[in-house]
Amino acid sequence: MTGFDSLPEQVGRNFTRYSGHVFIAAAGIAVRAIAPHLRSKGVDPAVVAMDPQGANVISLLSGHLGGANELARQCAAITGGRAIITTATDCAGVPSLDMLAQERGLHIGDPDAIKDVNAALLEGRTVQVFDPLGCLGPLDPEAFVLLDTPDLWREGEPGVRVHWTVSPKRPGLVRLYAPVLCVGMGCRRGTPVSEIREFVERVLTENGLAVESVAAAGTADIKKDEAGLLLAAQELGLPLTFFDADTLKTVDAPNPSAMVESHVGTPGVSEAAALLLCERGELLVAKQKTSRVTVAVAGRTKCSQP
Template sequence: MKNRTAIFALTRKGTEIAHELAVALQADCHALDRYATKYDIPFESLKDTVADKFSRYEAHVFIAASGIAVRMIAPHLKSKDVDPAVVVVDQEGEFAVSLVSGHLGGANELARLVGDKIGAVPVITTATDCAGVPSVDLIARDQGLNIGDIGLIKHINAVILDGQKVPVYDPDGFLDISAISDYFYVVDDVDVLSESRCGVVVDWRRHEVGERVLTLYPQCLSLGVGCRRGVPANEILELIFRVVGESDLAPKSIFCMGSIDAKSDEEGLLEAAEILGLELKFFSAAELDKIEVANPSGMVMKHMGVNGVCEAAAMKLADSTEILIPKSKSARVTAAVARKI
């Protein structure tokens, strides 16, 4: 499935609009079988089709009544940070309603795009958009920051809607507030946030903060791992969790995991990366050997032809010449962390 958007049409007129949108949005058009053409994906039951397709697309456009769309998607909704965008268009093409995942899923943007393509009025109901003020979840998304507790977004946005400024602790300057300084201000002490109505921390280190302080995690840490043949995932994860925990690193700031390509078929390594939700990249011995590591190993050189795997892989991923957390090891696993500057 190459297209990321699905369109669902239930009437003849709705199918005509769906065809227009399918071309403009490069979307798959699902039409009720009696109205489907050779260019459509026909269906008999909208309920069954949505159940099968909902998680397979990043966005959905229903050419139907809002009530129908709500009933179709309700059983499949999970959370605003993972749900796909949902937009509803009436069969006359007059309105494009952003229904679900307006910010993080991009439904607000999609409603505007649909409106632009077919001349419909985009209907946006998220409070910050209606008030014309920034929303912290959109800010985080646009600046490549992972959101900690999604439930805390409402507290930050509420303060902004009340016309107050939100304090931000950002020691390394990952969040650019130059264009939103009317709504946010920087503080030098993280403890100030707990004394405020709410606040935002932007850091790759863990902090103990108040219950209304939202943490945003920059994607700047890379994890390098080496292991012996046949090591299970739980043994690899045990060392990783120890390294991350003892160093007070934020797991959500780790953007990738790497190793030497001789381990590309190592099941435990592959499984560990999948459990962590990290992309796993492999490098050749020649690539890793160009990197000067802090803790070279004669044993690794003997068996792999490089001075070190985990430190070199971490620095390679981060495009850095320095290691943040040097090699730690257990009986059969090594791990190190580098930081992208």
């Protein structure tokens, strides 16, 4: 490992490059080194500080979302020391919403509102939850009350909404986005990535669907070398699945195209690919087209659990 002359400069170069940092130093030294680089609990990496003997291993920053609590436990297991965890919910032995959401693979839309929900849990108040697909899994009935419809929502009280559609920001509301949407894509040869990505995002926005809820994208296997599609999926952070014509034909897509069938060998690509990815769930947005791009969106009928 290459040495360095200045700890603050070294931290500045590497703080956002890694998901976790372990300082073998006094906690105060670590605090001063990371302070200029802190942004928010939603994006800051895990930071752990331990003494040179590894007797005390402190979870210093991003205990839940960043994983510092778990990193501290791992370090303590190696050194034979004690993991020092100070997050309130862990100390009180009550569920932590941010950890629960992270374990279930849900995107947190309102990290700043988590404190309101966790505070309610610490005070022993029940937190209202609208989660129609059960993405959070079984919940403690003494801590959470499940709402059958959003009409039962109690305004002004902390709560959690787990969904795939966009909803207004409200005080005390944590919007969790369930990864249940699948996008089918097609394009003409040579369509630039910007045009494909912008149209995907436009279709989602115009239909009130959250881009954070898109879990996967699919297209025909003849597009395996289509740079625009490959880059669009990469920029959107989506795994891209390629389906052969025979597989796409197994789906009775509602909007077949004779032109697509003549070029691809199947009457539809975007709708069929979206439905296949969503385990033949529900087609939420039928095929939308520009002169060069085609997009459809389907939704799963259950929440995939990690």
